[in-house]
Amino acid sequence: MSERISRADVVHVARLARLRLDDDEIDLFTGQLGDILAHAADIEALDVGDIPPTSHPLPLVNVMRADVVTPSVDRDEVLAQAPAPEDGRFRVPPVLGEEP
Amino acid sequence: MTARDIAAAVRSGDRSAVAVLEEHLDRIAARDEELHAFNLVTADAARAEAEAVDAAVAAGADPGPLAGVPIALKDNMCTRGIPTTCSSKILEGWCPPYDATVVRRLRAAGAIAVGKTNLDEFAMGSSTENSANGPTRNPHDTSRVPGGSSGGTAASVAAGFTPLGIGSDTGGSIRQPAAFCGVVGMKPTYGAVSRYGLIAFASSLDQIGPFAQDVADAAALFDVIAGHDPLDSTSIVDFEPVASDALGRGVDGLRIGVVRELSGGEGTVEGLSPDVLARTQEAVVALEAAGATIEDISVPSATLGLSAYYLVAPAEASSNLARYDGVRYGLRVDAPTTGEMNTASRTAGFGPEVKRRIMLGTYALSAGYYDAFYGKALKVRTMMLRDFAAAYEKVDVLITPTAPTTAFPLGERTADPMTMYVNDVCTIPSNLTGHPGISVPFGVGDDGLPVGVQVLAPALDDVLTFQVAAVLEAAGGPR
Incomplete structure (x- = not known):
């Protein structure tokens, strides 16, 4: 087990990410993610003081366009690529009654 | 034959686009079983496009600057009605x-798309081995990787399957495979080329760019794809660079910095191979001989790029790849409830490297770790922007190796992700800063395989990278 990330952390993160791992994969990822996070110790240890974060390389502004109708992607063409289209919609299994 | 020569011949009516296409399809048929550059060759669609180009020429119209030039598209570029898989089972x-x-x-410029090239699944990798369709091989030595993640496009251009190719670069995925395959590859300034229809990996880092066999062809392709697009809200407004005009300007009087930390100087990152460093030094000498002033430049935070990148990119990926849930497109594995269906579909559809990065990103963004990892990485990004800005006060462009080594053997680094990730150490900084960078072949390593030298420039100075690369290409001699 790595000191950086525990087996329980890996199981928890996999659940958050909607991935199912078998026992061998949990062991493998625990070691590998631990190695990667160990490399990141150089920035974890860094004193970054009051440096502001940069989430994006260029200054971004809201982009607006004129409120006019333009052609859209064709609905039938989109639905044709869905795993289970029905009556112009995406069909899914039951949602209610699931575990959170 | 260069893309420029092909386009000139097709536009003048000296050669037919169909004949050019068939010649290239023959090359693909002869050798792609061995190399596996392509996930899919769209021969019939390409023939129809080539016929349309020839018809336009016959009718006295100009099909455009890339008339009849075959081009390979990385399989993470959306093509209407043509399978686009990201080399993932989830989009099969x-x-x-x-x-x-x-x-x-590209179509408006007369180029002929011949197919979709292999990549590391969702562009996550540096060797094209993380593909659900199996690896691509390096045309110079088929026991070696072509680099990645745009390894299929790099191999296609290097093997002469297509004179041009399109890749995407999130941490070096154009420049590193270009170096490994001995071709030119360029990552534009973030926002210079529209990302509309590029399947997202890490949206603040992803950028589309050109591959070509020489600098002038890469510039011609860049000129076609660069420019504002209202469909991409991060596309730069009023930026219409023209690189083709700059190629003869030379480097006389230009100030060129060698990044100490990425080129074997004081405080350098580890793992840079001596032969690669020797070629980089020879490139610097060649630029000095061509009239440039050379300076040793320190960019202290450049060494932190690798760690920052492998937190930022997975964090963004974990969010972007949440859309593959088995509902709207792609693979669905049936299960009694939607939640179980989501999990079953994602578990069956994603390969190990994609799962690893989604998990890493989910962890870096999760409560209790956000400040220590993701938040810190964003601050390092600011440090890097400041350090590069300071460097560009002193010099016009920067030089580094493109990759630490030449192409490595298939299978050598698949077991240990960190040994794979260090491949990107020299290319990552320009993704975090959004700056442009180009890799140009410059001689070979001790193993006889191509070495790439990287030219970096400030944001919006894309044209300058081509200008310097043209001088290196002329000095680098036959390869």
Whole structure:
């Protein structure tokens, strides 16, 4: 087990990410993610003081366009690529009654 | 024959686009079983496009600056009605309902798309081994990787399957495979080329760019794909660079910095191979001989790029790849409830490297770790922007090796992700800063395989990278 990330952390993160791992994969990822996070110790240890974060390389502004109708992607063409289209919609299994 | 020569011959009516295409399809048929550059060759669609180009020429119209030039598209560019898989089982058989803006621009310029090239699944990797379709091989030595993640496009251009290719670069995925395969590859300034229709990996880092066999062809392709697109809200407004005009300007009087930390100087990152460093030094000497002033430059935070990148990119990926849930497109594995269906579909559809990065990103963003990892990485990004800005006060462009080594053997680094990730140490900084960078072949390593030298420039100075690369190409001699 790595000191950086525990087996329980890996199981928890996999659940958050909607991935199912078998026992061998949990062991493998625990070691590998631990190695990667160990490399990141150089920035974890860094004193970054009051440096502001940069989430994006260029200054971004809201982009607006004129409120006019333009052609859209064709609905039938989109639905044709869905795993289970029905009556112009995406069909899914039951949602209610699931575990959170 | 260069892309420029092909386009000139097709535009003048000296050669037919169909004949050019068939010649290239023959090359693909002869050798792609061995190399596996392509996930899919769209021969019939390409023939129809080539016939349309020839018809336009016959009718006295100009099909455009890339008339009849065959081009390879990385399989993460949306092509309407043509399978686009990202080399992932989760998108197997999916046909996008629209074309990426680059695809539309290429068609409008007369280029002929011949197929979709292999990549590391969702562009996550540096060797094209993380593909659900199996690896691509390096045309110079088929026991070696072509680099990645745009390894299929790099191999296609290096093998002469297509004179041009399109890739995407999130941490070096154009420049590193270009170096490994001995071709030119360029990552534009973030926002210079529209990302509309590029399937997202890490949206603040992803950028589409050109591959070519020489600098002038890469510039011609860049000129076609660069420019504002209202369909991409991060596309730069009023930026219409023209690189083709700058190629003869030389480097006389230009100030060129060698990044100490990425080129074997004081405080350098580890793992840079002596032969690669020797070629980089020879490139610097060649630039000095051509009239440039050379300076040793320190960019202290450049060494932190690798750690920052492998937190930022997975964090963004974990969010972007949440959309593959088995509902709207791609693979669905049936299960009694939607939640179980989501999990079953994602578990079956994603390969190990994609799962690893989704998990890493989910962890870095999760409560209790956000400040220590993701938040810190964003601050390092600011440090890097400041350090590079300071460097560009002193010099016009920067030089580094493109990759630490030449192409490595298939299978050598798949077991240990960190040994794979260090491949990107020299290319990552320009993704975090959004700056442009180009890799140009410069001689070979001790193993006889190509070495790439990287030219970096400030944001919006894309044209300058081509200008310097043209001088290196002329000095680098035959390869």
